[in-house]
Amino acid sequence: MNASLTIAKRDFAGYFNTPWGHAVIAAILLVDGLLFNAYALGNSAKYSTDVLNEFFYFSAGTTMIASVILTMRLFAEEKSEGTLLVLDTSPVTDAQIVWGKFLAGFGVIALLTLLTVYMPALIFVNGKVSLGQIAAGYIGLLALGGATVAIGVWSSSLTPNQYVAGAVGGIVVVLFLLAWMLARIADPPFEAVLSYSALYDRHYQPFSKGEINTESLIFFASMTGLFLLFSTRNLAGRRWK
Amino acid sequence: MIEVQGLSRYYGRHRAVDGLDFSIDSNQVVGFLGLNGAGKTTTLKVLAGVLMPTAGTVKIDGHDLNDAPIALRSQIGFLPETPPLHADMRVRDFLEYVAELRGMSAEATKARLGIVAEQTEITDVLDRVVSTLSHGYRKRVGIAQAILHQPKLVILDEPISGLDPAQIVEMRQIISGLAQDCTVLLSSHILAEVSQTCDRILVLSEGRIVADGTEAELSARVQGGAGIRLTVRGTTESVSATLDDNESVEKWNVEATNGDVLTLGVTLTGDHREAVVKALSDAGLGIRSLSGDDSELETVFLDLTRVEAT
Numbered sequence: 079m080n081a082s083l084t085i086a087k088r089d090f091a092g093y094f095n096t097p098w099g100h101a102v103i104a105a106i107l108l109v110d111g112l113l114f115n116a117y118a119l120g121n122s123a124k125y126s127t128d129v130l131n132e133f134f135y136f137s138a139g140t141t142m143i144a145s146v147i148l149t150m151r152l153f154a155e156e157k158s159e160g161t162l163l164v165l166d167t168s169p170v171t172d173a174q175i176v177w178g179k180f181l182a183g184f185g186v187i188a189l190l191t192l193l194t195v196y197m198p199a200l201i202f203v204n205g206k207v208s209l210g211q212i213a214a215g216y217i218g219l220l221a222l223g224g225a226t227v228a229i230g231v232w233s234s235s236l237t238p239n240q241y242v243a244g245a246v247g248g249i250v251v252v253l254f255l256l257a258w259m260l261a262r263i264a265d266p267p268f269e270a271v272l273s274y275s276a277l278y279d280r281h282y283q284p285f286s287k288g289e290i291n292t293e294s295l296i297f298f299a300s301m302t303g304l305f306l307l308f309s310t311r312n313l314a315g316r317r318w319k
Numbered sequence: 320m321i322e323v324q325g326l327s328r329y330y331g332r333h334r335a336v337d338g339l340d341f342s343i344d345s346n347q348v349v350g351f352l353g354l355n356g357a358g359k360t361t362t363l364k365v366l367a368g369v370l371m372p373t374a375g376t377v378k379i380d381g382h383d384l385n386d387a388p389i390a391l392r393s394q395i396g397f398l399p400e401t402p403p404l405h406a407d408m409r410v411r412d413f414l415e416y417v418a419e420l421r422g423m424s425a426e427a428t429k430a431r432l433g434i435v436a437e438q439t440e441i442t443d444v445l446d447r448v449v450s451t452l453s454h455g456y457r458k459r460v461g462i463a464q465a466i467l468h469q470p471k472l473v474i475l476d477e478p479i480s481g482l483d484p485a486q487i488v489e490m491r492q493i494i495s496g497l498a499q500d501c502t503v504l505l506s507s508h509i510l511a512e513v514s515q516t517c518d519r520i521l522v523l524s525e526g527r528i529v530a531d532g533t534e535a536e537l538s539a540r541v542q543g544g545a546g547i548r549l550t551v552r553g554t555t556e557s558v559s560a561t562l563d564d565n566e567s568v569e570k571w572n573v574e575a576t577n578g579d580v581l582t583l584g585v586t587l588t589g590d591h592r593e594a595v596v597k598a599l600s601d602a603g604l605g606i607r608s609l610s611g612d613d614s615e616l617e618t619v620f621l622d623l624t625r626v627e628a629t
Contacts, residue, residue: 084419088405095407163403164464166369168420169393317371319330 081170085178089152090185099148103190106144110137114197126205127288133197134215134286138278141219142226142251144190149183149230150244153313157238172313176306180231187223191216211288218285221298225277226251228305235312251277254301277301320345320502321366321472325375327526328361335361337526338375343519345471348498350517351506358526359506360400360476366504367397367474380471393421396470396501400477402461406450410441410460413449414467421468431467439463439493455486462493466501473497475505479512491516514611534611535590547592548574549583552605558583561602567591580607 093099118132156162165175198212226247233247234240253260254277261272273280274297281294321343328336336358343349351359364370366377368388377384382391405413411432418428436442439459444452452460458478465473478494479487494516497503507513513520514534522530522537530537551558555573558581562568567587575582585595596606 080422081420084416088408088416092405092407159403159406160399160401161403161405163369163397163399164405164417164420167367167392167395167397168417169389169422170420171389317369 081168081174082177082181085165085170085175086181086185089179089182093148093182093186099186102144102147103186103193106140106190107193110140110194110197113140118197126201126207127211129201129205130198130207130211130215131286134219137194137219138222138282138286141187141191141223142255145183145187145223145226146230146244146247146251148186149227150234150240150247152179152183152231153234154238154240154243158240173310176231176235176309176313179234180228180306183227183231184224187227188220191219191223208288214285214288214290217290218282221285221295222277222282225298225301225305228302228309232305232309232312235309320380321504322378323366323375326362326365326372326377327374328365328370329373335526336365339528341521341528341531343502343504345502346498347519348494348503348505348517349519349521350513351504351521351523352508352510352513353506353523354508357523359523362523363397363474363476363504363506366472367395368392369397393468394471396465396468396473398458398461398465398473398475398478400480402457404449404457404460404464407448409446409448410452411445413460414463417464418467423468428467431469435463435467438466438496440489454481455483458482458486458490459493466497470501472502472504475503477507478505479507479509487512533590535587535592546611547585547587547595548610549585549599550607551581551583551599552579552607553581553603554579555581557602557604558599561598561604562595565595565598567594567598
């Protein structure tokens with residue numbers, strides 16, 4: 079675990095050593111702020127709970143986009159620049175490397191999520207919302223972020239081209255988003271599998287409404303674990319190619 | 320120290336390394352010599368634990384690559400042809416990161432960093448960002464990261480590629496210094512480099528070892544003798560009287576004369592340089608210089624890689 083934390087610290091700092099990480103985080107926060115003002119608050123009177131619900135609705139979108147963009151470089155850049163050899167020749171396991179990368183990506187997403195707290199806090203100025211709904215929403219956002227970061231880590235482990243990695247990660251996330259639509263046209267048992275896999279529709283929505291759904295937490299944790307396992311497999315495979 | 324048996328490595332259907340067998344003792348500098356595509360880099364990557372062998376075994380300091388890859392990697396420092404440096408980090412931060420990855424404590428890292436920085440002559444750039452360093456300094460930082468954790472084996476892939484003549488001389492000194500503490504394996508396709516730096520040369524061709532020995536041994540194997548060039552003060556007659564019936568000398572000729580100074584090309588029957596020098600000296604000839612014959616070394620290399628591979 080120490081090696082994972084070492085890798086995570088370096089990669090987390092790496093986001094802020096170049097303008098790139100700052101630019102992505104600033105852009106996502108800007109979009110979040112604009113959407114909160116234009117979409118969640120809007121021009122008409124709304125219940126505070128609806129404002130919060132809509133905040134968590136678009137925040138899910140920006141979190142998923144940020145996850146894919148921020149993670150696409152994690153392995154791809156190291157492969158293209160040859161720095162993966164530092165890890166390859168160190169006495170660390172492939173699982174430790176993958177966990178380190180995941181923790182770095184998830185750390186940035188968590189920071190990004192934390193920086194949006196001022197928006198729900200603004201609701202208190204003219205309205206009243208339950209702290210429980212806010213907490214549940216943020217738990218959902220972090221769980222969703224964890225799963226999509228894991229998808230990003232996996233797609234980044236596939237290729238040395240970070241744009242290809244971003245595209246693959248984006249496509250996979252979209253497929254999980256649209257799983258509920260695919261479930262409508264699929265036959266059993268795939269219909270049940272696709273319905274269960276619906277990232278947003280089935281598993282995230284309850285959190286945005288203030289419900290902490292254990293089944294969905296297990297789903298997000300399983301998805302995170304599964305894609306990290308796939309990433310470890312990919313990474314191990316490179317020594318045999 | 321290093322034991323390799325039946326090592327083969329395929330990339331898909333392409334056979335890059337084919338059944339290598341060799342062993343290397345501690346504190347030797349061993350060079351892998353071969354043309355591009357001979358299998359040098361693949362061999363070094365397998366020894367460094369970056370690639371797994373398709374067949375065969377690799378043991379370093381008793382650790383088997385197949386059974387204990389993590390333990391094996393802890394004994395190794397590796398510098399690939401392009402140093403694996405994070406361009407966005409300061410040199411000091413990068414080296415501390417590498418040390419932490421290799422399980423060194425903060426105190427040990429602090430103590431070792433100064434020694435390694437001095438050894439690789441990077442003390443002046445420790446606080447500079449890697450992206451601002453010249454190629455020569457990047458190579459040195461690359462060596463620093465490879466030796467920071469005091470590995471028993473340091474592997475350097477084409478360590479002088481891209482360096483200017485002054486940097487090459489400095490790099491040779493650094494490599495020679497490394498052998499005091501560990502075994503050094505390096506690869507090159509530059510003959511002079513390998514012959515000047517290494518105690519032993521393994522010549523690779525098409526994934527196989529086609530020759531193994533010192534420069535003189537390899538030369539003797541191909542040509543029946545090692546070539547040297549001597550500059551002596553004396554007469555052709557006295558040289559002739561000394562070398563004509565000398566068992567150490569296969570043939571000799573006068574390549575140039577400058578007054579009473581003669582430049583001799585001498586082919587030895589083996590590595591008998593000391594004996595020849597002593598004979599000439601005993602005959603009253605003044606030895607002014609002795610050097611290896613690089614043109615003959617070129618021939619040896621080409622003969623080994625062309626002929627023995629067929």
